[in-house]
Amino acid sequence: MKKGTRQEIPRKAVYRLSLYLRCLHRLKINSIRTVSSEALAKAAGVKSTQLRKDLTYFGQFGTRGLGYDVEQLSTMISDLLGTNSLQPVILVGVGNLGSALLSYRGFEQEGFEIVAAFDAYPDRAKTRTVKQPIHGMDKMPEFIKEHSVRMAILTVPIPAAQEVTNTLVENGISGILNFAPIVLHVPEDVTVNNVNLAIELENLSYFIQH
Structure with a gap:
């Protein structure tokens, strides 16, 4: 997964990763396995275009027409944020x-x-x-x-x-x-x-x- 450099990635995009991660956690609690960019963006209070732009700073996520695998995306974001371990x-x-x-x-x-x-x-x-x-x-x-x-x-x-x-x-x-x-x-x-x-x-x- 190709990532942008520290200078290229806006701080607000990193901040929103945390918002997306919390939304994904709630989806997992409700046993939801996949989510569209529109649904995830709405839950996070942003536009779907903003969500997709944010994620492209860090690599390729999701499948066109199928959306995002909730477990996979939450794991990837946790890895990016360094919160997969204490x-x-x-x-x-x-x-x-x-x-x-x-x-x-x-x-x-x-x-x-x-x-x-x-x-x-x-x-x-x-x-x-x-x-x-x-x-x-x-x-x-x-x-x-x-x-x-x-x-x-x-x-x-x-x-x-x-x-x-x-x-x-x-x-x-x-x-x-x-x-x-x-x-x-x-x-x-x-x-x-x-x-x-x-x-x-x-x-x-x-x-x-x-």
Whole structure:
């Protein structure tokens, strides 16, 4: 299966792969074996032309007139997203938000396991009821290398965000889910996805008022 290069593939197309995968999972639960591009696109809330275009970035899928094999397509998308086996993730910053994310059990169902957390004040953080071990920041570089971790969730205060990011990148982290409301500066081969709930609420507020 021929794939496009990292630069050729729009981030939104990769995002929509996750939408398609969830729709396919629901189809499997309902024992549906094949699905047309129109039906899958409708379930994902996109146009069928968009779905077909997205999939062509990654190879040839489906059979004209027959649609997509649900099991096969879901497996292929899982392979592309790297969620066909549990991926280790670390979390940095065990405050209220970090603790809530550590307690969330849904990540493992989607192929990700938070294997450890790190905090500037580990003894204080350890008073929180979470199953993952909580270490001091000085233990983070060694842990990343020993456990071959490539992804991190960042839930630290703004003043610490860039410095922590630098440490993560220097030790092999290449994907960061950033909850700190600040733009992080990273090398081109490192991907940062920003989650800013205030911006999302502002966006909703605009459309409510207009």
